[in-house]
Amino acid sequence: MRPLLTDFRATRPRHEVSQVRLLAWLVDAHVEAETARAELDGAARAAFASRMAAAVKHCACPPAQIGTRGVVIGDIGAADWDANLIYDLRRHPHGQGSGARTRLFAEEVDAYFTTAYADDPVAPHDLIHVTCTGYISPSGAQKLVSRRGWGGSTRVTHAYQMGCYAALPAVRIAAGFRASASQLEHQADIVHTELCSLHLDPTDHRIEQLVVQSLFADGLIRYSMVNDDGRSGLRLLALHERILHDSSHAMAWMVADWGMQMVLGRDVPERVASSLRAFVIELFQRAGLPIERLADSMLAVHPGGPRILDRVRDVLELDEGQLRTSREVLFDHGNMSSATLPHIWMRLVDDARVPRGTLIPSLAFGPGLTVCGGLFEKT
Amino acid sequence: MRPLLTDFRATRPRHEVSQVRLLAWLVDAHVEAETARAELDGAARAAFASRMAAAVKHCACPPAQIGTRGVVIGDIGAADWDANLIYDLRRHPHGQGSGARTRLFAEEVDAYFTTAYADDPVAPHDLIHVTCTGYISPSGAQKLVSRRGWGGSTRVTHAYQMGCYAALPAVRIAAGFRASASQLEHQADIVHTELCSLHLDPTDHRIEQLVVQSLFADGLIRYSMVNDDGRSGLRLLALHERILHDSSHAMAWMVADWGMQMVLGRDVPERVASSLRAFVIELFQRAGLPIERLADSMLAVHPGGPRILDRVRDVLELDEGQLRTSREVLFDHGNMSSATLPHIWMRLVDDARVPRGTLIPSLAFGPGLTVCGGLFEKT
Structure with missing residues (x-):
């Protein structure tokens, strides 16, 4: 079996916060951290706040793509900086240590x-x-x-x-x-x-970090x-994974002084997308299934952000409906790192509109760059 | 197969340092860190140095048990504090951050x-x-x-x-x-x-930390x-592991601000030893072998320190010779965490005095408390 x-x-x-509120908090947190770190006066603070608001507006994942994110600590989304457990930014501009x-x-x-x-x-x-x-x-x-x-x-x-x-x-x-x-x-x-x-560091104001901080949530x-005894679930048909050649620098995740630090290159969606068609063909081959079955599959794609879903859709020539569940999980939860794909799987299992027998090609990406795939069948 | x-x-x-020199360096490192941290004057420094030397002499693993340890960085064992990569203790008494x-x-x-x-x-x-x-x-x-x-x-x-x-x-x-x-x-x-x-923190002068810092090395x-195609090696016969009841607090390992931090309770050897006989009996059962075969086995026991080897020897009623290789690896390398058991395995495979067909019961311990065992046969 x-x-x-x-x-x-x-x-x-424990806490569920709207993306609108989270993005406003993100601006406030960076302003608070910079004020403490650089001892800004009122005018400098106001100027910095206005620059930061513009940057977040420009680069953050918008509330049209992520509605709410869940977080375990009350710090996130709240404004009483001195009461915060990790982000007591007036005393510790980076937040607490690792x-x-x-x-x-x-x-x-x-x-x-x-x-x-x-x-x-x-x-x-x-x-x-x-x-x-x-x-x-x-x-x-x-x-x-x-x-x-x-x-x-x-x-x-x-x-x-x-x-x-x-x-x-x-x-x-x-x-x-x-x-x-x-x-x-x-x-x-x-x-x-x-x-x-x-794992936020509100003293790091780089665009890349603002993107990251606008996406991730707890899961x-x-x-x-x-x-497989006939229960409802996902039957495993095949697994496949691949580390892309010469893409080590595109993404990184490491233990640092103030929690963990991410590097996220702008070209990650492109690099992943370029290899994806061959990858999915091999995934179907490993299950002994023709790639034509992709057309009537429902996909579970790790929504690192909206852009990766768009690129996967385009390169695999999918209907938007095939990515519906992945987008919904991004909208309802944000990017919960490795917990995201299982949330999509749970929803597909529970979704009465997805009939038994449906193939569920699943894709996720991370440092390496590593592309991981699984092919499942809904039972 | x-x-x-x-x-x-x-x-x-890259660097191999005698335990005699390492223990002297350990005292110096703690003195240097405390001098910087607490701004000790000459007299206070001398008094602290004398206390620290006595403490290390009292609790550290002695050169009779560990001869040399290997380390990747020149900091360890050297006295030019300002040139150090991680342990530039005059500027950073804890050493560099995570x-x-x-x-x-x-x-x-x-x-x-x-x-x-x-x-x-x-x-x-x-x-x-x-x-x-x-x-x-x-x-x-x-x-x-x-x-x-x-x-x-x-x-x-x-x-x-x-x-x-x-x-x-x-x-x-x-x-x-x-x-x-x-x-x-x-x-x-x-x-x-x-x-x-x-992962040393030379500002932490607790006896427990001195014990840890006197044991660990790089591997x-x-x-x-x-x-198994007839090559020389260790044929896997059985695996077994067990998390001891209510022993979670006895040992811990976590990411902290200045590298990783260990908690090591004094009673770890006792707690492990008390469960070990039943554990090894089950390990042999899983391989379908009578426990009597333990008597002519060569053991590979993770030498957390000399005391754990003594306790294992006593509770399993082993000859000292059956633990010879484990003690030799401790002497030649120190405790290299998870790399230690493989070093013992390598030596047993290469050791012409250990005939083919010898059983190699292997034991290792860690946070949980977790007791892990494997039963191998030398081929």
Whole structure:
């Protein structure tokens, strides 16, 4: 029996903030940070605020593309700078250091694992924890297993630092565990905790950073890989991935002093798009399916931003409707890094308009540049 | 055919420093950091130096247990504080921030991957990069694949933030990839780059930190998982792991402001030891072998420090000779985090005194507390 992804359960982060408010807050945060850092007087502050508002208006992802974003901390979207946990920008223009951000990540993720698994009577055989936004061991996954006394039956694996595409390596790891498992009824849970909102640096005013800060949000979701026993879910037909030649500098993600830092080249959508047609042909070949089936597929494409969806649509000659779900998830949540693709999968499974038997080609991108793909069938 | 670990190739870090010199340097580093931080005068500095020397003498791993440690940067062991890359302690008493340490990690790891793979004409199907001491994407593994044009044939997986035991999850991941691979002749390479020396904070004078700083070293090693075709190596018979109940607080490892921070409880060897006998019995059962075979095995035990080896020896009723290789690797290298167990494996494979057919029970420990085990047979 083939592996099946099923039982998707997302948790909304505590705070949900409209993109309109978030973009206004972004301007305020940069102004507050620059005022503190450079000790601006009133006039200089006003001039800087006006420049920053223009820059954000010019380059940020607009509210027509992202409606709301979820964030775990009240700092984001609020204006009481001195009360903030991470972004107390008057005292710390960059925000708090990496240690404080990691500790907050640990608290939030522990709380999430506790509630997300509160009603699970049976332990999974494997628990794969996916994140690129907080590194601390024992992890929330390890603590859950220790607390629940599951240590004898559940193995924890960290699939960390693989960026926005990490759902697909996680599925690949889970499929491998299943293939080499001794149990007939193997269950591997995959849990994403992406707290992107912990990694802003409001002293970095570069356009590239404003783009990033206008896109990312927090995402918490779990799902399981089980035997395909007729349940509702996504049957795994094929996986494929490729690191593009000489594209290492186009995107980066690293631990820095004030949380993690991103590099995002303007040409990422172009570089990805140029290789995509051949990539998707190979993905279908691996599943033994003709590429013509792409035409009646529903796609799950990681919406890094609106532009990447446009480029994927054009280069694969898709109808806008085939990307509908990907755009909706971007609109309702923003870019939740690796948690985004699973949110799209969940919606496609739940969507009565998407009939059983529909093929779901799934694509995600990240540092490398790495292009990851999976081909699924809705059951 | 069973999976075989083979072709172990370790690279010595650029600098090799005797433990005698390293411990003297450790005292000097803490004195220099405290002098800068607290603006000590000559008398206060002398008093602090004498206290610190006594503390290090009391708690550090002695030169009888660790002879030398390898480190990638010249800072360690040298006394020209102003010339140091990370530990320029007069200007930065904690050493440089996490960003600088990550960038240096990237440089060293890129250089290592380039030379370690300079003579490989054929790309592995999977490249699993293991580390808990530097998080940056694209990683050295991704950059190698991109540079060599291996992107169409080699998949990169990051097995990060799993601490000292990570070689065994990496072997588990590789075995899964092999079990689900379409290729008949699947090759998964596992590469460890542990640069522990980048994560000292000489302003933290707690005994626990002095213990840690007296143990850890840098380790660089690669090996492959292939089909067991009669080559010399370690045939995988069984894997087992367990997260101990209510032991989450005993050990921790997290991203902080000045590199990564460790928590190491005094009772870790006791906690691990108490569960170990049952654990090893289950490991042998999983391989279908009687526990009596333990008596004529050679063990590969992660030498977190000398005490854990003593406890393992006592609780498993081993001869000192069965732990010989583990102690030798500790003596020659120090604790290289996840790279340590592979160094022991390499030595056991190369050691003509260890006959083919010898069982190699392998044990490693880390945050969770997680106890990991593998049972191998030398071929």
